[in-house]
Amino acid sequence: MSHARPGVLRIGDRVRLAGTRHTVTGLAGTLVHLADENGRASAISLQDLLLRADVEPGPAPAVPRLPAARFHGLPSKTVEEAAWWEPHIIEILTGLPPDAAPHARPGAQYDPATQTLAEREAAKAAELNDAGHTGVSASTIRRKRLRYQAQGIAGLVDGRADRARPPVGHADPRVVDALQRILASEETVQGPSRTVEFFRWRVEQFLNSEYGPGMVPVPSRSTFYRLFRRLSAGQHATGSARTRRSLAGRPEGPFGQVNPVRPGELMQIDSTPLDVLVRLDNGRPGRVDLTGVIDVATRTVTAAVLRPTTRSVDASLLLARTVTPELMRPGWADALRMSRSVLPFEHLHGLDERLVHAAARPVIVPEAMVCDHGMVFISDNFRSSCRWLGIDFQPGHLGTPTDKPHIERMIETVGTQFLQYVSGYIGSSVERRGRDVATQPLWSLPELQDLLDEWIVAAWQNRPHDGLRDPLAPGRKFTPNEKYATLVQAAGYVPVALSGEDYIELLPAKWRAINAYGVKINHRVYDDAQLNGLRRQPSGVVGRKNLWEIHADPYDVTRIWVRNHHEGGWITLFWKHLSTSPAPFGEMHWNSAISELQSQGHPNPSETEIATAVSHLLQRAHQGPSNTAPEMKxxxxxxxxxxxxxxxxxxxxxxxxxxxxxxxxxxxxxxxxxxxxxxxxxxxxxxxxxxxxxxxxxxxxxxxxx
Known part of the structure; x- marks a missing residue:
């Protein structure tokens, strides 16, 4: 053989013997097994083969390939450049480009049998320069060829495009540490939002106190701004203070998740001011608080009440509403009845006859209640109500609203899907607030409460929730009513609604004497014939000075209930002026009427005058929005x-x-x-x-x- 041969003969190499091309199929000592193009096998000694045959290079060894995922983070121009170099390097190594015909022969300048690698690299450099790619030298091609043989196409990628840069660049580590500590401090997390220039000043003050005045230079304004953007990403350091505190309160690590499997297993309660103005009973516009309870397993809103100011008694009454049916109201569509819904009415109405007239909202008895550390929920009144109902009271961590995310999301949804359609909506923040909202026709508090109750039954309970998905078919979402019906059958859940006496037990208690004229509470007199025999008699409760236990609903002063300490049970007493003002009203209406009469020059109004004023006040409050001009501000x-x-x-x-x-x-x-x-x-x-x-x-x- 007059031309250079490869130093090693391997299986797969091709040899030309007597004008016929053969492929090496096996090596056994000095014996070489061949197969021609027609598949005929033969054997020849290695010495004769090297003397008589021309050995052609076999297929190039496999080279590492760049994973496809590596290309996703690279600029398209860099990827195209690497793909352009690959066929040129393959031609240098094998003599043929990757798209050559099957029987193509290498060109004279790239034939591995006659040209060395250095010669082929020089030829490729000359070819590229002639094609207009000036500046490409043989040494450049040699470096690319070596990287390609070691790394595959990854070696042809421009290293500057794939170079990992430190997240803070080349900033002084002391400056980086100072800024990180300031961003994580209570001053930043819990304080008001400030500008980047303030943080630059704080970093300078920190460096001077830590290392001495002027020992660590503060970066220029543009450099510090770039550093600040990198280190404060996602922290809202100069943005919303509320969002910043919420992000800081998130627990570190993966979020945990509790998956209750039956209704009432885990419920959440919370209270927050609503972004809407209502016409209060004194005729003036004002905001109200929403206190709601949600069941995590079904996302059912079991109760939601509106109050000018939430008190502990409101939370206790909310528990009572949770375990009692929601009765249909006049004017509600017949389609909102429980008997016409997907709820298991036939399975449940035998347990409670009241469900025949109930709306399509499930009755759920809580097993565990999660709340925050608000004074309303950690009060003795609310705790005692939970103990009496057998509810596991579970307050969340301080400053961690993520412990009750479902009720937080529910309240937010009330604002976006209900309140913004209500006349008097003021927006979620000052910058979103409109002008002269108080001049719009506003709903009264009872009317808005009725609208909210109807919206919960009609919209919320029948809206598919993203958190209520079928585990075996994640593409399907359930409504709260559908999820309740499913879990009732699967978990064997039987809700026992609260009886009338149980509801009375949850009301706040007062201790009064039974006089000859009846019982007086807040200047109101209650009486009934059932008190005969108990008037001016001791109750027998020595610890309470022989007074009688009275339970009253602060939002319905038409009646009270007296515990019969002698015979047991409850005695219902009605207000003696109930015929004057038959509509239910509460302490707020009463106090408002007293203030109104006193402002009119009646320092000591009689009970009859107060009852008449309350009746007129309620008539005005229940008239609803009108086109008449509102009261002068x-x-x-x-x-x-x-x-x-x-x-x-x-x-x-x-x-x-x-x-x-x-x-x-x-x-x-x-x-x-x-x-x-x-x-x-x-x-x-x-x-x-x-x-x-x-x-x-x-x-x-x-x-x-x-």
Missing amino acids: PRQRKRRRPAVFGRSEAPKTPARATRSESSTASTGNEHSTKQPTADQRAEDESLAKVVPLGIFDARKEAERWW
Whole structure:
């Protein structure tokens, strides 16, 4: 053989013997097994083969390939450049490009049988320079060829594009440490939001106190801003303070998850102010609190109440509402009945006949209740209610709203899917707030409560929730009512609704004496014939000075319940003025009526006057939104001219009598009975109209909604 041969003969090498191409199929000592192109096998000694045959290079050894995932993080131009170099390097190694025909022969300048690697590399450099790729030298091609043989196409990728850079660049580690410690400090997490320039000043102060004045230079403004963006990513250091505190309160590591398998196994309760104005019972606009309970297993909102200010008694009453059916209201669609829903009505109505008239909201008895550390929920009143119902009371960690995420999300959904459609919606923050919201027609508190109850039954309980998915078919989502019906059958859950006596037990207790006229609570007298025989008698409870235990609903003052300590059970007493004001109302209405009467010059209003005022107040509160102009704002009252103040004091004698006296004086007839005309009466009435101006009270003004 007159040309160079490979130093090693391997299986798969091709040899040309007597004009026929053979492939080496096996090696046995010095004997070489061959197979021609037609598949005929033969054998020849290695010495004869090397003397008589021309050995062709076999297939190039496999080289490492770049994983496909590596290309996803690289610029497209870098990937294209590596793919462009690969066929050129393969041609240098094998003599043929990868897309050559099966029987193609290498070119003279790239034939491995006649040209060395150095010669082939020089030829490729000359070819590329002639094609316009100037600056490509043989040494450059040699470096790329060596990297390709060692790493595959990964060796052809520009290392500058795949180079891992430190997240903070080349910043001074002391500056990085100072900024990280300041970002993680309580000053930043719990404090107000500040600008990047403030943090640059704080870093400078920290470095001066830690290492000495001027010992560690602070980066320039542009460099510090870039460093700050990298280190504060996702922390909202200069953004929303509420979001920053929420992110800081997240537990480290993977989030845990509790998967209850039956209704009531785990429930959550929370209270928060709503972003909506309502017309309170005093006629003025104000915000209200929403207190709600949600079942984690079914996402059922078992109860939700609106109150001007949430108290511990509200949370206790919420437990009572949770375990009692939601009855249908006048005006609700018949489709909202439980008997027409997907709930297992036939399975449940035998346990409680009240379900025949109930709305499609499940009755769920809580087993465990998760709440935060608000004073409403950690109060003795709420704890005792949980103990009486056998509920496991589980307060969450301090400052960790993620312990009760489902009720937090439920309250947020109420704002986005219900409240923003309500007249009087003010927005979730100051920058989202509209102008003159208080001038819109506002709903009264009872009316908004009725709308919320209807929305929960109609919308929430029938909306598919992303958290209620079938484990075996994740593509399907359940509604709370569907999930409840499924778990009732699967878990064998039998809810036992709260009885009437159990509901009374949850009401707040007071201790009073039974007098001859009945029982007096907050200047209201309650009486009934059942008290005969108990009037002015001791209860027998020595620890309470022989007073009687009274339970009252603070949001329904029409009746109270007296525990019969002698014979057991409860005695229902009705307010003696119930016929005057038959509608249920509570302490808030009563106190508002007292304030209104006192402002009208009645320092000691009688009970009858209060009952009449409450009745009129409720009529105004239940009229709902109207197109009439709302009550003048306190700010506008303060801007009235002093001339109006002179008219605020009405004369002791009616205006009509004054004009009559004037007429009498002109005619000289003291006993004239001449009647004024219709125009005179209208003028007299307009003159007699009194526009009072109240005395400015700074404390009351501070409590109003502006």
